[in-house]
Amino acid sequence: MASIAIPAQTTDKTHWEWQYLDLMRRIWEHGDERIDRTGIGTRSVxxxxxxxxxxxxxxxxxxxxRVYWKTAVREFLWFLTGETNIRPLVLQGVKIWNEWPHAGYVKATGEAISLEDFAxxxxxxxxxxxxxxxxxxxxGKQWIDWPTYQPAGEGLYRKGPGINQVAQVVDSLRTNPGSRRHIVEGWNVAELDRMALPPCHKxxxxxxxxxxLNCALYQRSCDVALGLPFNLxxxxxxxxxxxxQCDLEPGELVWLGGDTHLYLNHADLxxxxxxxxPAGEAVMTINRRPDSMFDYRIExxxxSGYAPQAAISAPVAV
Structure with a gap:
């Protein structure tokens, strides 16, 4: 397996981010090299x-x-609307989902339109x-409007009311905090084939x-270089x-990765x-308490306290 020269780190490792960097190093140096869905190839654990x-x-x-945190927040607020069209993101200058519909358009029409012109x-x-x-x-569709179906005669079904998983979790955290069912799930097997990309942070x-309030996130597929900083x-x-919303203090975040990988064309990154x-600690403040989970705004x-080093660009695998 080809390798690149990476200097050993001797800096004090009390900063949380060493977990991220050590994972990146482990994958690059010891991961299994594989051909993936995109054809680019990965190293994976x-x-x-x-x-x-x-x-x-x-x-x-x-x-x-640099991680553009406002882009990540805008994307998350978009999820909470249940929206599945990229236009609200594009209008806010968020580009992270553009590649998938662009690729679909070019494939369907044969038009050689640039990504920028498509957006x-x-x-x-x-x-x-x-x-x-x-x-x-x-x-967002699965989080806010998970589909249900009801009997409509012999062998027939009609679409029922959607399930708002996020609203259900708010209610269960308030009324039954000891429950082991505070779950938001994105992996709807019946609808995977209709998704541009099946959920990674599922x-x-x-x-x-x-x-x-503690959170465990299981991610079935993780692009460590580009995706994981946003996912965390x-x-x-x-x-x-x-x-x-539930009058609790934030606790511990536990991130769990399934197929955790780096793309072979991300060597420079x-x-x-x-x-x-790593250096410095970022702190987030929420300036108001809206009436519900669905009423937050980017402002x-x-x-504060976020002083990252320079951005590193790398191609997105579609």
Whole structure:
């Protein structure tokens, strides 16, 4: 297996981010090299864990490269609307989902349109966005409107009322905090084929102990270089918002990775990031308590103490 030169780290390892960097190093140096769905190839391990204490407003923002935290928050708030079309994100300047509908459009039409021009058409033409900007029943649809079906005669069924899993978890945390069923699930087997990308951060389970709200996130597939920094922040944000709505203090975030991988074309990113020691601690403040989980706005969130090193760009595998 080909390798790259990565200097050994001797810096004090009390900073939480060493868990992330050590995982990156382990995958790159010892992961199994595989051909994946995208055809690019990965180095992969099965089973990984990162733990982070959310007390005192702390949030797991990676410091060895810049993470655009407002983009992550905007994406998470979009999930909570149940929306599946990229247009609301595009209008906010969020580009992280554009590649999938763009690839679908090019494949279906044969038009050699650039990603940037495609996003501009999504923003400018609502009818075009309606036809070409939908991702299928991805995260938000499953979280907020999980489909149900009811009998409608012999052998027939009709669509029933959707299940709002997030609202159910808020209610169960308030009324039955000791339950082991505080779960939000995205892996709807019956609808996977209709999704642009089946859910990676698929299962959130919440746990109440000593007045603190803890979260375990199981991620079935994880792009450590590009996806995991966003996933950690999203899970922390989810936990903080739920804690505020349920009169609890944020506790511990436990992230669990299934197929945890680095893409082979991310060698430059890996080498650069592993040469940088982490420093500093980010703190998130929520400026108000809205009436529900579904009423937060981007301006409700502030992050202080975040002084990351420079951004590192790398291609997204579609």
């Amino acid at each position: 099965l089973g990984a864990q990162i733990r982070f204490d959310l007390s005192g407003g702390a949030v797991p923002l990676v410091t060895t490269k 501009s058409r999504i923003a400018d033409d609502e009818a075009f966005a309606l036809k070409w900007g939908d991702l299928g029943p991805v995260y 299962t959130y389970q919440f746990h109440v102990g000593s007045g603190r 922040l999203g899970a922390a944000l989810f936990t903080r918002m739920l804690a505020q 890996v080498e650069e990031q592993l040469s940088r020691p 409700d969130f502030e992050v």
